[in-house]
Amino acid sequence: MKKYLFLSLAGLLMAALATGQSQYKAGDIASDFRLKNVKGEMVSLSEIKDADGFIVAFWCNTCPVVKKYDQRLQDLHAKYAPKGYPVIAINPNDPAVSPGDSWEKMKETATAKGYAFEYLFDETQEVARKYGATNTxxxxxLAWKDGKLVVEYVGAIDNNADDASAADRKYAEEALNSLIRGEEVAVAGTRAIGCTIKWKKG
Amino acid sequence: MKTKLLITLLLLMAACQLNCRLAYFIIALQFFVPDEIVNNSSRRMFIVENHSCSMRTFFVIILLLAGGISSLTAQEITRIGVAELDEILVSPTDELHVVNFWATWCPPCVTELPYFEKLSKEYEGKGVKFILISLDFPSQIENRLIPFLDTNKITADVRVMTNIDYNSWIEKVDANWQGNIPVTLFFNNAKEIRYFHPEELEEDKLRELIIKYLQ
Incomplete structure (x- = not known):
């Protein structure tokens, strides 16, 4: 019995080590970053004027779940950028593992889809690691509070990846509406199926 | 055109009893066949004013038969919801359960799937129960998941999760799982063994983990 207990403990420990990073959760202070957008310019959150906060979306060109949500992310930007919360999409995938996620391909995607938001390349994957993003x-x-970027919500855009019209919980919108009204965010974290971030090998 | 709609409806009703994919095929077929031929053949089939079958009608019947036969060999799939997932997770039997979460749209999942298929055969009757839970979108079960299983000759126990309100059940699988796939859960509730593997597996690693937790 002791042996199995030890085994399962070892298993848990391994799992904890393997997931390694701790993930930002509501209430944490997020760090700013400096990443290249699809025009080749460097972008930092603190340099974006007139924003009360941001919808930071770990994103990519290739994941089918991302594609399902593509229009919904554009709609979020169209609706909430004027209200102070623009979308900042970040591709953290290693192009050596996922060739469709290179910076050149990001440019193509942004042009083809007419992204009105910043689409940044997390080439070193440092931002994804720091934020604890696991999937796209x-x-x-995030919301600016006293000069700090406070994490207000982490998770999915809504509760139906397959069909936007069938989603009866729009988590991201609910959180943003609360923030804009100056209220507490009711659901501050959700989980959803997505594509594993393609980490650099070795 | 009216006749075309009528024959579509009739065939859909009849063929759905056998296999929905077959019905779609027949419907698709009709739209590739010129109107007058369909009209002629449908008159012959349904009004029976002429006993001689046209070549086209004969062709359709052959296809119906062929489709019926292929539907017998096609892979069936168990659809599960949260209640059935719960049932799997609390299974009290003294077996090593290897539960893999995957989808056809996930390249690393597709890469590791053959290892699960291979080891499920290797460990048949040896106290290991493999369950491969597909997270393919419900709208792609018939047209993508089932053909994928057929093409790749997957005979392992594949079930498809139809509850896509992911947040309502992900945490039940493991507290550390953020929803990335593939992931694999190893457990034997009778022996209080539980290990969550949060990423893809190589064949050797999968075998190693099975041997480790099978003790």
């Missing part, structure tokens, strides 16, 4: 899509809603 993975949404972090």
């Amino acid at each position: 899509p993975h949404i972090y809603i």
